[in-house]
Amino acid sequence: MGVMAIPGILISLSFMVGFPDFSSGTWTVPEQAPDGSCWVMLYKADDPIKWTDASSLAVNAGGKLSISDSSSMNAFLFGVASGADLQPCDGPWMGAQRNATATTTPLTDNWQWVDGTSMVYSAWTNDQPNGSQWLTWSLRLDANPDVLETWAATWASPDAGKLVYSLLASFATPPDCDANGVPDALDIAETPELDGDLDGFIDSCCPGDLTGDSVVNVDDILHVLSVFNGQGGDLDGNGVTDVDDLLAVLGNYGCTPSLSR
Numbered sequence: 722m723g724v725m726a727i728p729g730i731l732i733s734l735s736f737m738v739g740f741p742d743f744s745s746g747t748w749t750v751p752e753q754a755p756d757g758s759c760w761v762m763l764y765k766a767d768d769p770i771k772w773t774d775a776s777s778l779a780v781n782a783g784g785k786l787s788i789s790d791s792s793s794m795n796a797f798l799f800g801v802a803s804g805a806d807l808q809p810c811d812g813p814w815m816g817a818q819r820n821a822t823a824t825t826t827p828l829t830d831n832w833q834w835v836d837g838t839s840m841v842y843s844a845w846t847n848d849q850p851n852g853s854q855w856l857t858w859s860l861r862l863d864a865n866p867d868v869l870e871t872w873a874a875t876w877a878s879p880d881a882g883k884l885v886y887s888l889l890a891s892f893a894t895p896p897d898c899d900a901n902g903v904p905d906a907l908d909i910a911e912t913p914e915l916d917g918d919l920d921g922f923i924d925s926c927c928p929g930d931l932t933g934d935s936v937v938n939v940d941d942i943l944h945v946l947s948v949f950n951g952q953g954g955d956l957d958g959n960g961v962t963d964v965d966d967l968l969a970v971l972g973n974y975g976c977t978p979s980l981s982r
């Protein structure tokens with residue numbers, strides 16, 4: 722694991738009017754969660770970014786800011802972050818916020834993940850979250866190596882004021898099928914011809930590849946079955962791994978990437 726540098730490749734995101742320029746940052750090589758529920762890439766920015774922009778970038782990249790709803794997922798995400806050579810205060814941002822309230826309810830309450838679910842599992846650093854209930858708070862991992870060793874530190878910072886240098890994004894399917902170090906949704910946004918059939922996947926790739934080995938075979942069928950009714954095999958983007966996704970894998974069975982790419 723680690724940050725994949727892409728010399729010579731600059732992605733223009735000028736189509737996103739008013740959106741910060743993320744062209745000079747780097748994405749880590751995608752890693753699949755141990756439970757198969759998602760793939761994760763960490764984006765490391767040259768300039769600090771606020772949570773709302775990080776969330777927009779994750780969505781534009783075809784995913785969403787990462788959700789950590791179990792100790793095993795948290796350990797996995799920490800693993801991705803710890804392999805990215807982050808400094809203390811670098812982040813990364815994660816996919817939860819707590820909206821400002823006029824009440825004095827504990828700041829551990831009222832957190833919501835970007836998929837709309839409430840925060841049940843949490844792994845706050847000691848004394849976190851703290852601060853004012855009048856502010857909106859956003860979730861980030863603590864990249865402090867001392868805290869990383871404990872595998873138990875996610876905490877908050879204000880949305881507007883605090884900037885960090887990275888984010889964790891989760892994807893339903895392997896996010897970088899052409900292995901150019903950039904999420905494919907950003908590749909397609911930059912060069913729409915890559916997806917001539919408009920199915921959301923780069924045409925030279927294999928839409929049924931859920932294991933990230935660039936071929937659609939029995940392993941991908943087994944993967945669909947292993948995450949059936951859950952996350953991790955949602956090829957048609959309806960939010961769940963279902964029979965339509967199984968049919969998509971079967972429809973692309975045997976696909977290997979085009980040699981033209």
Ligand SMILES: [Ca+2]
Binds near residue numbers: 897899904908
């Ligand atoms: Ca790509």
Ligand SMILES: [Ca+2]
Binds near residue numbers: 915922
């Ligand atoms: Ca396509």
Ligand SMILES: [Ca+2]
Binds near residue numbers: 929930933941
């Ligand atoms: Ca595969």
Ligand SMILES: [Ca+2]
Binds near residue numbers: 955962966
């Ligand atoms: Ca589906």
